[in-house]
Amino acid sequence: MDDEMIRIETKLAFLEDAVITLQKAEEDNRKDIIILKNENRILKQKIKELLENEEGDIPSRKPPHY
DSSP: OHHHHHHHHHHHHHHHHHHHHHHHHHHHHHHHHHHHHHHHHHHHHHHHHHHHHOOTTOOSSOOTTO
16 A cells, blocks of 8 residues: 555656646746747838838849849
8 A cells, every 4th residue: 555655646746747847838938929929019010111111113122134
């Protein structure tokens, strides 16, 4: 009976550690997602500003003979 109890307690300790590790990873991922969303919003705004400030129909690429 003592061996069975030790085995169960060992598994429980392992599972508790795994849950804590997953919680920390989830928290880190959540922070990264917030940062990426903010960067994405800023980039969208900059692209919008660039498109609005674009001069007429002048292409921004090299002519085909280059």
